[in-house]
Amino acid sequence: MPQADSFYLHDIPLEQAWQRFDQALESAGMNGVLGSEEVELDEGLIGRVTAAPVWALTSSPNYHSAAMDGFALRSETIHNAMPTAPVILAVGEQAAYVDTGDPLPVWANCVVPIENVEPLNLNGAPAANARKPEQIRLRAALPPWSHVRPMGEDIVATQLILPSGHVLRPVDLGAAAASGHKALRIAKKPAVAIFPTGSELVALGSEVRHGDIIESNSLVLAGQVHSWGGIPHRFPIIPDDLAKIRSQVLAAAEDHDLILLNAGSSAGAEDFSAQVIAELGQVLVHGVAVRPGHPVILGMLRRSDGKMIPIIGVPGYPVSAALTGEIFVEPLLARWTGRSPARPIEIEAAITRKITSPAGDDDYIRVVVGRVGERLLAAPLARGAGVITSLVRADGLTVLPRGTQGVEAGAKIRVRLYRAPELEQTIFCIGSHDVTLDLLAQALATKSRRLVSANAGSQGGLVALRRKEAHLAGAHLLDPASGKYNLAAVRQYLAGVGVNIYGWVGREQGLMVARGNPKGIKGLTDLARTDVIFINRQRGAGTRVLLDYQLEKSGITPTQVNGYDLEEFTHLAVAAAVASGRADCGLGIPAAAQALGLDFIPLFHEHYDLIIPIEFAAGPLLAPLFEIMHNETFKRDVAALPGYDISRMGTLIAETAT
């Protein structure tokens, strides 16, 4: 295989990649703040970065001010005052009314709070207006400078207010203003050109045909650049055409500080990024040992004036693209604006399932974090580089470094948080998937709850409850012996745990087939036909249990079913497999068939219940769930989905003892 070498990128460790990039940036004079500008104080400065230290020009307050409403006077005049020997002072000459914040008269050196003063008329009677008496009587002494806010209490001229490289927040603007500034010297926003490339890409809002991909990475990259303090410039999609890519990149280099060339960074036939960069400058790195994201390219481009600027070939898979942003673009924008790179808060959590990891790469695992009972748990999300929804759901990342081959379930891992995890608001639901859980998630979101559902099948959910890794599980496990749902399985898997079983929905199960049912499928017996490809659910799924039970009743063995071993983890995934022609039919629910425009052949009716450990059933976390189960609008929305019956929703079906 003479060319085999060219199929592989030469992945190098991340630190080594940065080292090469750093050297090139240093030589190009692109390794520090790119420039600064004077900007007036305004809320638009929030999030921008100081390019020079801010020293106080004036003191604040710049005078001694009253710290209370009351009368300013000289401490000496009342130093003999006692309850039994009051002192009377004339207002005007010896005392003056001041509101909090008023400057002290130059002759005064303390403030007696108004409530400690007897306001009098000249005749000694109480004054009508306590703030405008003719004289005041005082019955206690007060040390000098009492209730005075001295000049410079907050800010003394010349002191350091903000260092350079400081990311401005609202209070910083206030302090800069109070110390006499009208404008600040601010780091310029770096300009970043973002080029989506690929003949398969179509722009947002286009009609999507077979083989088209909606171009979305440039939005993510632009959002990142914006969040990190740069000015993103999204260019239109360029098809896979070497000359076009080259000329547009070259033109953009003239007035941008960084080019992000998205997709085409791998080693496929139409991956032109490396070639473009080599022709216009220099490829420094092609391939970094991080996953997802390894086919990244780091390089430098030469502008017409000879100046070199960096270019990053960003991989095309959405998760790879977003992580490339975090790993390479964020630190670059940080140093170009003079701020510290982002340092996510890290927490420790127990991982809920075993993860295997390629030993040669730093492996970035997206996780959702929640608390079940006393334990902090991190549930890994879909690992695929193409699954952008895994980043949407993620609370953070855990990185399994090169040289580790994975972690066991229950192991403690460090999670770099993307956001403050809503630990007191997060409901972990593991078990069987149902379309109504999305409706529930939306309804819970309006009640400050986040439903994180992992699809592990009905049995998987019960196992998760036993291992205290979920707050509730959805299950529809038929007991062939009794013909009843869930109770037998709960007794088997959750002996001694103490759970309540609540009715959720009754639903139809049946075969999803392509629109018009081209293969004329009528029922389970058709699964034994050699011209029919079936798509199955995974072991432990209630639908799989149902299938096996019904196949046996029909006298069909699994080996007779073409595709029995092809497994998907959700109803929607099964529907997608049928919709795409990958299979001819699959057992599932009508809502999934409807979602993908499939025909549905109803065969069975089943109970889908929510299994909730008693310790959580009464707690505040799940209280909104119970409200929703008894909300008529919500129930009507569920009943409107095809094949659903809400007659048992919220009913306590069974309790098991601890």
Add this chain to the structure above:
Amino acid sequence: MPQADSFYLHDIPLEQAWQRFDQALESAGMNGVLGSEEVELDEGLIGRVTAAPVWALTSSPNYHSAAMDGFALRSETIHNAMPTAPVILAVGEQAAYVDTGDPLPVWANCVVPIENVEPLNLNGAPAANARKPEQIRLRAALPPWSHVRPMGEDIVATQLILPSGHVLRPVDLGAAAASGHKALRIAKKPAVAIFPTGSELVALGSEVRHGDIIESNSLVLAGQVHSWGGIPHRFPIIPDDLAKIRSQVLAAAEDHDLILLNAGSSAGAEDFSAQVIAELGQVLVHGVAVRPGHPVILGMLRRSDGKMIPIIGVPGYPVSAALTGEIFVEPLLARWTGRSPARPIEIEAAITRKITSPAGDDDYIRVVVGRVGERLLAAPLARGAGVITSLVRADGLTVLPRGTQGVEAGAKIRVRLYRAPELEQTIFCIGSHDVTLDLLAQALATKSRRLVSANAGSQGGLVALRRKEAHLAGAHLLDPASGKYNLAAVRQYLAGVGVNIYGWVGREQGLMVARGNPKGIKGLTDLARTDVIFINRQRGAGTRVLLDYQLEKSGITPTQVNGYDLEEFTHLAVAAAVASGRADCGLGIPAAAQALGLDFIPLFHEHYDLIIPIEFAAGPLLAPLFEIMHNETFKRDVAALPGYDISRMGTLIAETAT
């Protein structure tokens, strides 16, 4: 005192205040999302909030795509292939080259990675272009659907992509785009009018005369409103004029959702806010039991169309104003945009000094968080409501709830973080204050270090080192017996700790006097004059030790010094006291005198050293400090300050044993 009642606000607990506010907002129909708009996907959506759930319109990918570069084929055609029994397929009919991401040909059901394929010409020789062979040889079977990214792997049409009330991040835009959206339904930004009031206020950039205050609160409030998703509108300063305030507030009510009326919310003579609100609508709450910030007013205004909108009387002190924003404005903007209110991350830390707290109020203490050795510490900052710099420096807040009277030093407290504390970057420096520490702070900021210096005097710093509450201390403690600096005090206070003493600066000490020296002060003996008011440093300060030593040498007793008992905690504060006329002179350093435009009478020369425990001296945290001490540019900057000598900077003066 007939009117005493009117001097006091009737503070009510925060929850009760919110309860009244909630009821009024509910009646006014102002307790939910105010409105929504359709906005195109663009980086400008970052931080905005979804006003409707986002359901997937299309699946992603919407076709089966190749997950590797290689040849698409049907699995059945190679199911007998083995190393010793290869199978040859014709390219075009039986196999087709695909790049990663390409759609699978409809007839294919798997992809063999290019590195597992032998590309051949028709004559059986290796093909020149591995991606364009005439036939391929394969030596292993592959299950169907291997290396295929199935339709819907990321997104299945109809699934929930984002709930309503979701704050958009870059990846969310990508997921919304990939699921077929071009625009999203977004909560409208609430419009907030901000009125600074007060005859003492002057606008940014004005010349500041005696009694003027630079208006800075509106900038902080506008920055907060902007950060929290509203549109702030800063109005010009209105003087204390009831009619003007009333008419402008009434006009703004027509096209804003919230009015913030800053200052005038207390009960002083010119505090008109409550009256304005009562006249234009209703005062719901006047006074909340929180500190700082208690004189807040919550009310409702009536628009010309009869609709009621909320108005908040925001206290005038900067810290009170900013906290009022956090306590009342942020939750309001959260519900108006449909998102969850901000939930700061909380950590536990040991408080470094005793705090006493008013039992009747929730007390908001600003703290800086750092790690010294293994301990997480929270150092309280200045408590005054006027000290905006305390918010600038703060990493977070700790709230001492009503009913508690304080906490002891070392007690564990919960800190609500404003920002991720830079624990590995934060250097705690407690001890004597010197102007050069501000230069050091700025220099460290460029090296990813944050210097948090607390001024506790030289002795205070040594005590903090002993209690492991600081990484270093600055000290200039004269040993009267030896005439040497610091070593004796270190031996006394840090017996057995093991520290290094590094030279920092030599500096002059002398008397700061008003410009022109109106009292003709020449030396220490003038402190005994009855017409001279002195301002002293606190007990434990090196300058205080020096004073006492020199007074004794001159035969002057403290009781002879007018003002000996008036204490300030920093050189700059002493200088400010002199500049303001509060005192005639104070002992200090020339840089402080210069900063405030004072004259300086040099009297003594002293050594200011840095005391660093051995355990920190060699660690990475302080490495940049040692770089800076040997940096010629930095030393030149220090030497340029009046009265400084840098000849011993960075020199190891002494080591003490553990």
